[in-house]
Amino acid sequence: GTKPQAVSSSSEAVINLDHGDPTVYESFWGKVGExxxxxxxGNELMSYISDLRKPCWFLEEELENSIKRxxxxxxNAVVDDRYVVVGTGSTQLYQAVxxxxxxxxxxxxxxxxxxxxxxxYYSQYEDETDxxxxxxxxxxxxxxxxxxxxxxxxxxxxPNNPDGTTREAVVINSLADQGKILYDLAYYxxxxxxxxxxxxxxIMYFTFSKSTGHAGSRIGWALVKDExxxxxxxxxxxxxxxxxxxxxxxxxxKIMGVICDGYQDFESDENSENFFEYAHxxxxxxxxxxxxxxxxxxxxxxxxxxxEYCLFHGEFTESYPAxxxxxxxxxxxxxxxxxxxRESYKIVGRGGRRFGADPSYARLSMLSRDEVFQxxxxxxxxxxNGTVSNGNY
Amino acid sequence: GTKPQAVSSSSEAVINLDHGDPTVYESFWGKVGExxxxxxxGNELMSYISDLRKPCWFLEEELENSIKRxxxxxxNAVVDDRYVVVGTGSTQLYQAVxxxxxxxxxxxxxxxxxxxxxxxYYSQYEDETDxxxxxxxxxxxxxxxxxxxxxxxxxxxxPNNPDGTTREAVVINSLADQGKILYDLAYYxxxxxxxxxxxxxxIMYFTFSKSTGHAGSRIGWALVKDExxxxxxxxxxxxxxxxxxxxxxxxxxKIMGVICDGYQDFESDENSENFFEYAHxxxxxxxxxxxxxxxxxxxxxxxxxxxEYCLFHGEFTESYPAxxxxxxxxxxxxxxxxxxxRESYKIVGRGGRRFGADPSYARLSMLSRDEVFQxxxxxxxxxxNGTVSNGNY
Numbered sequence: 001g002t003k004p005q006a007v008s009s010s011s012e013a014v015i016n017l018d019h020g021d022p023t024v025y026e027s028f029w030g031k032v033g034e035x036x037x038x039x040x041x042g043n044e045l046m047s048y049i050s051d052l053r054k055p056c057w058f059l060e061e062e063l064e065n066s067i068k069r070x071x072x073x074x075x076n077a078v079v080d081d082r083y084v085v086v087g088t089g090s091t092q093l094y095q096a097v098x099x100x101x102x103x104x105x106x107x108x109x110x111x112x113x114x115x116x117x118x119x120x121y122y123s124q125y126e127d128e129t130d131x132x133x134x135x136x137x138x139x140x141x142x143x144x145x146x147x148x149x150x151x152x153x154x155x156x157x158x159p160n161n162p163d164g165t166t167r168e169a170v171v172i173n174s175l176a177d178q179g180k181i182l183y184d185l186a187y188y189x190x191x192x193x194x195x196x197x198x199x200x201x202x203i204m205y206f207t208f209s210k211s212t213g214h215a216g217s218r219i220g221w222a223l224v225k226d227e228x229x230x231x232x233x234x235x236x237x238x239x240x241x242x243x244x245x246x247x248x249x250x251x252x253x254k255i256m257g258v259i260c261d262g263y264q265d266f267e268s269d270e271n272s273e274n275f276f277e278y279a280h281x282x283x284x285x286x287x288x289x290x291x292x293x294x295x296x297x298x299x300x301x302x303x304x305x306x307x308e309y310c311l312f313h314g315e316f317t318e319s320y321p322a323x324x325x326x327x328x329x330x331x332x333x334x335x336x337x338x339x340x341x342r343e344s345y346k347i348v349g350r351g352g353r354r355f356g357a358d359p360s361y362a363r364l365s366m367l368s369r370d371e372v373f374q375x376x377x378x379x380x381x382x383x384x385n386g387t388v389s390n391g392n393y
Numbered sequence: 394g395t396k397p398q399a400v401s402s403s404s405e406a407v408i409n410l411d412h413g414d415p416t417v418y419e420s421f422w423g424k425v426g427e428x429x430x431x432x433x434x435g436n437e438l439m440s441y442i443s444d445l446r447k448p449c450w451f452l453e454e455e456l457e458n459s460i461k462r463x464x465x466x467x468x469n470a471v472v473d474d475r476y477v478v479v480g481t482g483s484t485q486l487y488q489a490v491x492x493x494x495x496x497x498x499x500x501x502x503x504x505x506x507x508x509x510x511x512x513x514y515y516s517q518y519e520d521e522t523d524x525x526x527x528x529x530x531x532x533x534x535x536x537x538x539x540x541x542x543x544x545x546x547x548x549x550x551x552p553n554n555p556d557g558t559t560r561e562a563v564v565i566n567s568l569a570d571q572g573k574i575l576y577d578l579a580y581y582x583x584x585x586x587x588x589x590x591x592x593x594x595x596i597m598y599f600t601f602s603k604s605t606g607h608a609g610s611r612i613g614w615a616l617v618k619d620e621x622x623x624x625x626x627x628x629x630x631x632x633x634x635x636x637x638x639x640x641x642x643x644x645x646x647k648i649m650g651v652i653c654d655g656y657q658d659f660e661s662d663e664n665s666e667n668f669f670e671y672a673h674x675x676x677x678x679x680x681x682x683x684x685x686x687x688x689x690x691x692x693x694x695x696x697x698x699x700x701e702y703c704l705f706h707g708e709f710t711e712s713y714p715a716x717x718x719x720x721x722x723x724x725x726x727x728x729x730x731x732x733x734x735r736e737s738y739k740i741v742g743r744g745g746r747r748f749g750a751d752p753s754y755a756r757l758s759m760l761s762r763d764e765v766f767q768x769x770x771x772x773x774x775x776x777x778n779g780t781v782s783n784g785n786y
Binding site: 021025030041087092128219246 | 434
């Protein structure tokens with residue numbers, strides 16, 4: 001084989017794994033071909049309105065149906081007797097939920113409701129909560145450290161971004177009924193984690209970006225038990241953007257429909273591979289290759305995940321998260337993992353501090369295109385070699 | 394002819410002209426056929442990112458090019474040396490501008506910046522400004538009544554929604570440099586109003602909904618002179634929704650491209666009609682028919698608009714706004730125009746109070762489908778008859 005070398009010359013391209021851009025799935029959808037091609041005529045989807053009788057009046061019926069089918073196939077969420085609210089990605093839905101849970105109170109002098117999430121938490125929550133300095137809600141950081149009385153909102157991200165762990169709410173509050181919980185289940189799909197049950201929360205949301213990889217379409221959806229909450233979320237999206245792209249709604253409906261057809265034997269095709277098996281195999285393969293390199297390293301470590309029985313796969317499986325939560329070992333090289341990766345080896349990740357965690361961690365996307373992922377592994381291996389043996393081979 | 398009758402039986406369907414849903418244009422796009430059909434393959438447009446080197450990193454290049462072509466064709470805005478920022482409809486852009494103009498200050502105890510617009514103003518501005526109780530900005534109502542010192546933002550909607558008038562800024566302030574102005578030019582297109590010059594403001598925005606009628610796609614765009622403002626607007630949209638549907642961006646690019654091709658003689662087609670002429674003719678025809686009925690009325694009146702030389706049409710033209718700003722004449726029937734239309738005749742409009750104006754006004758969409766517009770005229774005529782002659786014929 002070729003000799004790995006320590007990488008430090010400026011001629012090496014930067015490997016950007018900062019965003020969770022899910023381009024890994026492009027090759028799958030390229031192979032599926034025609035049947036997932038979206039065709040929209042010039043005079044279609046022109047109205048703001050889909051169905052004024054529904055709480056979410058801009059939700060296209062095809063999308064609602066496909067969402068429910070997809071959850072039936074994946075077995076990851078209860079959809080019966082739930083209202084579906086579509087959003088411009090789950091980012092808009094997160095804010096719609098905050099609005100829905102804090103508006104309509106009678107007290108004019110209401111203080112902003114604290115919003116918390118157990119650290120390490122998704123790096124964008126703080127800015128998304130606080131950027132408009134809302135009088136309705138306010139970021140209050142790590143849920144483990146939260147001990148105030150009164151109303152609060154806890155965000156539970158499960159599997160968690162950045163570290164891939166399965167989570168439950170953690171706030172202990174003597175007036176527990178004052179707390180509202182929202183569940184960000186963006187990564188609760190069979191390719192990333194064992195599906196141990198159909199999630200059955202009052203407010204939970206998912207996104208097209210992470211389920212099938214279509215981030216450019218900006219489609220997310222919430223499943224909501226209470227009609228008033230669904231209506232207030234809809235009102236938020238009306239005031240933010242008068243609804244959600246209908247072109248993307250129908251494209252999402254089509255792509256989800258193709259996945260479901262694969263499992264339900266419609267248009268059966270010998271050459272077709274089912275999406276979740278394909279994606280699971282791919283993530284398993286990537287994680288194995290990454291773990292092999294990290295295991296030989298004196299510098300890095302990765303979280304370990306328990307095996308659990310997955311109802312979807314019908315066997316015990318492990319988690320293969322969308323991000324690697326890489327830790328620089330104590331005493332090794334540098335205590336700032338992001339800086340170490342960036343300055344020494346031109347790998348761009350997102351440092352632990354952004355997630356309310358220690359800078360010895362960095363988050364790296366596992367969803368890049370194949371060639372980028374291979375470059376990432378090669379470069380990481382060269383770091384190991386360069387470190388362990390002082391760059392002598 | 395058939396005898397018109399006063400309408401009051403519950404068997405008559407409600408005519409909803411509350412929203413400005415631009416379905417009037419569906420028949421045009423239906424006739425254009427294949428060349429405006431959008432085709433998107435399953436593996437296309439999957440990434441969040443379009444071009445990280447641009448201030449608006451999620452803007453698709455095809456859309457930017459089509460937007461610039463369309464403004465060249467319409468002659469309604471200067472595009473050279475402007476940054477294009479795409480939004481989820483102009484609704485998201487309005488809020489992005491407010492954020493961009495009020496964030497990044499150094500004062501931690503900054504008071505919310507007042508936002509004003511001359512009455513009658515678009516009914517949604519107040520709620521869009523205040524629904525999150527932002528500490529950055531706050532709705533302050535009618536610009537004519539605004540006399541505070543200090544920073545402020547004035548929204549200039551021209552042509553105006555609801556009343557179709559051409560507008561300039563109106564706030565008189567001894568510290569004039571503290572005021573920032575944003576121009577909502579959603580209706581500054583040749584079908585609605587004479588194009589008297591290419592608009593050349595620092596911050597102006599337009600929308601796909603009102604220019605071509607594709608409201609369901611939720612695409613708006615701002616033309617911005619200052620790079621820092623463009624970057625802050627982009628940051629707002631990143632935090633709100635991590636960008637804008639790429640499916641809709643490319644669809645908008647395609648539809649705009651078809652319009653421009655029509656004017657630039659590409660793919661010339663004897664049967665093709667150019668969009669702006671078609672739409673102008675259609676609006677002129679609707680306004681003539683409406684004005685005839687209103688002129689015979691003792692109950693209603695409509696604004697008059699001056700003839701101006703339109704650079705696009707190369708002749709003097711009148712305004713044919715997207716909304717009729719109908720006034721119940723003093724002493725006639727009722728002083729609440731919305732209530733009168735709704736209760737007596739099942740025509741749903743939006744009352745003057747919602748626009749900071751007198752309840753003797755109501756706003757009615759002129760952009761409904763043909764059959765709905767015809768029903769509206771028929772019903773309005775029956776009111777005239779019913780009123781003038783006590784329903785005797």
